[in-house]
Amino acid sequence: EDKVVQSPLSLVVHEGDTVTLNCSYEVTNFRSLLWYKQEKKAPTFLFMLTSSGIEKKSGRLSSILDKKELFSILNITATQTGDSAIYLCAVEESFTGTASKLTFGTGTRLQVTL
Amino acid sequence: DTGVSQNPRHKITKRGQNVTFRCDPISEHNRLYWYRQTLGQGPEFLTYFQNEAQLEKSRLLSDRFSAERPKGSFSTLEIQRTEQGDSAMYLCASSLPGQLYTQYFGPGTRLTVL
Numbered sequence: 664e665d666k667v668v669q670s671p672l673s674l675v676v677h678e679g680d681t682v683t684l685n686c687s688y689e690v691t692n693f694r695s696l697l698w699y700k701q702e703k704k705a706p707t708f709l710f711m712l713t714s715s716g717i718e719k720k721s722g723r724l725s726s727i728l729d730k731k732e733l734f735s736i737l738n739i740t741a742t743q744t745g746d747s748a749i750y751l752c753a754v755e756e757s758f759t760g761t762a763s764k765l766t767f768g769t770g771t772r773l774q775v776t777l
Numbered sequence: 778d779t780g781v782s783q784n785p786r787h788k789i790t791k792r793g794q795n796v797t798f799r800c801d802p803i804s805e806h807n808r809l810y811w812y813r814q815t816l817g818q819g820p821e822f823l824t825y826f827q828n829e830a831q832l833e834k835s836r837l838l839s840d841r842f843s844a845e846r847p848k849g850s851f852s853t854l855e856i857q858r859t860e861q862g863d864s865a866m867y868l869c870a871s872s873l874p875g876q877l878y879t880q881y882f883g884p885g886t887r888l889t890v891l
Contacts, residue, residue, distance in 0.1 A: 667819075695879075697879055699882075704884050704885065705781075705868055705882035705883055705884050705885050706820070706868075706882050707882070708879055708880075708881060711879050751819050751820075753819070753820075755879075758833055762808070762825060762827060762832055762833065764810065764822045764825060764833065765810075765812075765820070765822060765870075765880060766822065767812075767818075767819025767820050767821070768819050769817065769818055769819050770818075770819050
């Protein structure tokens, strides 16, 4: 059965700390890996990763994919209280021609305290 | 607002009643997805439309669930004879066709079955 596993499940850090969130996966028809941020509403898109070893960066957030070892990490530097959220990892699998679906992990709940 | 919209945002119903949710995707997106998210879990794929055609359904989608996208624009998800286990957030997402386009999520409809 396809699965996506995230770790840790939850994390509490102080503002200014750097955090690393992990995502490992086992899926049949891998197309891409995505990171989403979810606060008290729907997930908002952060990154899409398709190639190994190429870091995607957006401000204090960065992510990289290792397709050989089947994992990805999401780094957040100089964390702020506004980074508090659930971070979801999802793997896009193709199933019909160019169509695809997302399989999500359970998420990592990050809390940034003052 | 040009994002994905969903209505209603909240629905409370008694067990055994039927409910219907609506999703309006981003206008140029021809792909539409429904997901369900329960507390502490990532979203789980339910079904997928490309234009008006429903191309994939999850095993999670029992006979009590039906989804339509009659004109290839908005979609509805109906749950008949609701059960308490149907209580969840129902998320809709849409995307452009092709491998390079990710899914963008609506705000969700939170269903509570009493």
